[in-house]
Amino acid sequence: MDYKNLLKKLCESHGVSGHERGIYDLLKEEFATISDEVTEDKFGNLFFLKKGTKGKYKVMLAAHLDEIGLIVKDIDDKGFIKFTTVGGVDQRTLPSQEVIVHGKKNILGVIGSKPPHLLSSGDMEKAIKIEDMYIDVGMSKKEIEELIKIGDVITIKREFRELLNDYVSGKALDDRAGIAVMAICLEELKKLYHYHDVYAVATLQEEVGVRGATTSAYNVEPDIAIAIDVTHGKARGVSTEIELARGPAIGKGPNIHPAVYKGLVDTAKEYNINHQIEPLPGPSGTDAWAIQISRGGVPTGLVSIPLRYMHTSVETVNMKDIINSGKLLAYYIANLPEELEGQLCY
């Protein structure tokens, strides 16, 4: 499997929280050869089951499919579209972007704002407010109304870019990188012997409050769950120990079951996989937060891919971290004993 190309396809697909359905076909196609069964729950989460040799226990992997985006609020008389945000969007990342308005069909637009000559010098010192931006689709109000309705979602149009040293950049790497990690893990597991059933879940609506994780964990009823997400990597103005290209970040803290944490770290050491420890003193802000308290409680872990410029359209990760994350998870799962009873005691 060409993982970089898979990631490119995932990032160039569009699925704002609540509108992830457009990516299902791609996912089903890419996961067809690495899973045994595909199911969907009422919420819309997609489950890819890779059966284990025994099938007594269930391991759940969760990576969220949704991305942050924008949504149509109004169409003004001159034919400009006003919009607001879905999820945590920094308004400063929006001026002069190319966008796709997901109306009756996908419609190209650009984000404009008042040109500098209409602004006072004081205005130039302030960030352009989202209320003062609009989308230009090159159509009149009447033409727009045929194709676009209030409530239609909008995504940034951004081609995936390869940088030096296996760094790659694109939109929605948060958390399509996690989806790619699940694919790599299942692919690796094809070569390995594993007792337990593995449910790789593409969860929905993480960005608006880890909602898909809540219903999917209830439905899978896993014995162990590991969420896969991205985390802030070191960059200018970002003080953290976590760095890109230094391997997956294994979460540690109240959200994480100590035995799962230890199992992941031990696996990384045993297989010489570069890894880092991510301290999580409180909410992890990931699907792991919801999964941990599903039903009677789930021993939960978190593997994160270090990422720069989170929630911009130039999110940047290193491919090596993605591949190592997938391998780490596969080896961890393959090394779980046949009997989990007692393994996860405190």
Added chain:
Amino acid sequence: MLLKELTDLMGASGDEKEVREKIKEIVKPYVDELYVDKMGNLIACKKGKKEKPKVMLAAHMDEVALMVKSINEDGTLSFSPVGGVDNRILVSKTVKVGEKRVNGVIGAKPIHLQKREEQQKPLDFDALYIDIGATSKEEALKHVSVGDYVYFDANFELLGNGYVKSKALDDRIGCNVLIEILKRDYEYPVCAAFTVQEEVGLRGAGVAAYNIEPDFAIVVEGTVAADVSDSEPHLVSTELGKGPAISLMDRTTLYDKKIINKIVKIAEENGVPYQFRRIASGGNDAGKIHLTKGGIKAIAVSVPCRYIHSFNSVAFLEDFNNTVKLVDLIIKNIAKEALI
């Protein structure tokens, strides 16, 4: 589409080579004389049946861009603008660095880690940097160097009903108008100057005019249109769909009202829509041309463009077609209307 080819080229002020070579190749079959002057302006001339008056057309090849100012220890690149670039449009964009067109991204501190007031404050050039994936200064130096030009990574595409969007419409759309004119034959000699360095102070046009020695000059620009969502009617400058914009006054030129009136007459008699450029700010190559030698009569006709100097500017194709028509008519009527 020629406009796509022209706008996808990368040519900042002082680095117009790619654009110059392409235009040279395009216009070669149509012209009698083709040369590059000492400044780098590309001059393409066609003889007429008569010797005089000689008409000069000018459109600038250069676009606004960025330049690598320093390479930091962590492998990132600091940069400065080349020409007028609003720092607020740069965050969260992709760019191409240097002659190897190395991919780079301009990121920023994630929203999760910002203080509330940070979101209200734009990042200035000092706070912005380019990430090419290099992990050290030493490694970055293998791929890029200080002084490398950095280009907006944005493509031409058709937009909506009859519109286009791309970078560098200012002034590749003007270059395109000149190319269309060079395909036609006129009674008078016509020299098209594809000028350099307009964006950093109209550096090329004066030299071109000095070399060409025209009797009359027409500058063709892509100019600011502010016919946008929330602007007052008196502040729109120009509007898309209303035809070529004729300049009356800007920061560099007071255009001759007698000539303007004649241009208007030509447009009206021939049913070509036109509008006036209704702001006094900005400037164009006419500013240098009209002061060259003992003075040269010059006008400026522009295709209105929204969001100029950004990654994605927008123009209306019919305005482009009407600009070609108007320029064509001006040249044809130059003697009849006694424009010189």
